[in-house]
Amino acid sequence: GASIELEHLSKSYPGNPSPAVDDVSMEIRPGETVVLVGPSGCGKSTTLKMINRLIEPTSGRIRIDDEDVTRIDPVRLRRKVGYAIQSSGLFPHMTVAENIALVPKMVGWSKARVRGRVEEMLDLVGLDPGEFHGRYPRQLSGGQQQRVGVARALAADPPVLLMDEPFGAVDPVTRDHLQDELLRLQHELHKTIVFVTHDFDEAIKLGDRIAVLRERSRVAQFDTPEAILTNP
Numbered sequence: 170g171a172s173i174e175l176e177h178l179s180k181s182y183p184g185n186p187s188p189a190v191d192d193v194s195m196e197i198r199p200g201e202t203v204v205l206v207g208p209s210g211c212g213k214s215t216t217l218k219m220i221n222r223l224i225e226p227t228s229g230r231i232r233i234d235d236e237d238v239t240r241i242d243p244v245r246l247r248r249k250v251g252y253a254i255q256s257s258g259l260f261p262h263m264t265v266a267e268n269i270a271l272v273p274k275m276v277g278w279s280k281a282r283v284r285g286r287v288e289e290m291l292d293l294v295g296l297d298p299g300e301f302h303g304r305y306p307r308q309l310s311g312g313q314q315q316r317v318g319v320a321r322a323l324a325a326d327p328p329v330l331l332m333d334e335p336f337g338a339v340d341p342v343t344r345d346h347l348q349d350e351l352l353r354l355q356h357e358l359h360k361t362i363v364f365v366t367h368d369f370d371e372a373i374k375l376g377d378r379i380a381v382l383r384e385r386s387r388v389a390q391f392d393t394p395e396a397i398l399t400n401p
């Protein structure tokens with residue numbers, strides 16, 4: 170895991186009078202899972218996307234392991250930070266294997282190493298490699314697509330994993346199952362995870378600490394689930 174520091178982070182979108190994120194500061198420790206929970210539109214996705222530089226902050230700073238993210242070149246940043254999103258974000262014209270291989274190839278892994286890694290990742294998320302590696306995303310159920318999305322995010326073994334409502338699009342039973350798998354992965358892989366959801370129960374289940382966000386991502390509470398449940 171790696172540490173992540175958000176320092177006085179703000180983001181205003183052009184043409185939008187009020188900022189999406191307003192002066193947010195937060196320290197995330199190596200290996201912990203922090204869940205950002207808050208209502209739709211409060212700036213959770215914007216905050217997450219600034220961490221992997223899909224969006225540039227208007228002001229403020231982000232450091233991963235004490236290194237300013239603006240100083241990390243794009244390929245190294247992709248290796249450091251995995252990203253999984255609600256819609257799974259899989260490329261429809263690529264097979265499952267090609268989707269998972271994307272970042273490892275980009276960072277220059279050998280073909281043999283990439284091939285082994287794809288199998289390993291499919292096993293990890295509970296999909297039989299022989300059955301699934303050659304399929305296209307449209308040939309998978311919603312839950313299976315989410316699994317492949319998580320496998321892709323983990324493929325280059327990044328110390329940081331960002332997850333934006335990754336289980337939002339699946340039925341409750343599958344979601345429960347994927348949450349349990351994530352809990353298992355947390356213990357096995359020791360990633361630093363920032364997980365975004367609007368579902369308080371999901372936050373309580375998955376977070377080592379929970380940041381309860383109000384509008385503009387202002388942090389109302391930042392504490393363990395136990396502390397938040399006893400002192401709401």
Ligand code: ADP
Nearest residue numbers: 182183185189208209210211212213214215216
């Ligand atoms: P959340 O993830 O909590 O639902 P978002 O970060 O997606 O919130 O959005 C925060 C605010 O910023 C919302 O008011 C949203 O409408 C606005 N917003 C998000 N993306 C853009 C954009 N590309 N351009 C303008 N406004 C945006």
Ligand code: ADP
Nearest residue numbers: 304306307308309310311312313314339340343
């Ligand atoms: P879930 O309960 O996860 O939503 P589905 O009912 O969508 O699952 O799918 C059940 C099974 O059918 C899965 O093993 C999935 O791989 C397979 N499947 C679903 N859609 C297709 C498709 N278009 N082509 C091939 N197999 C499919």
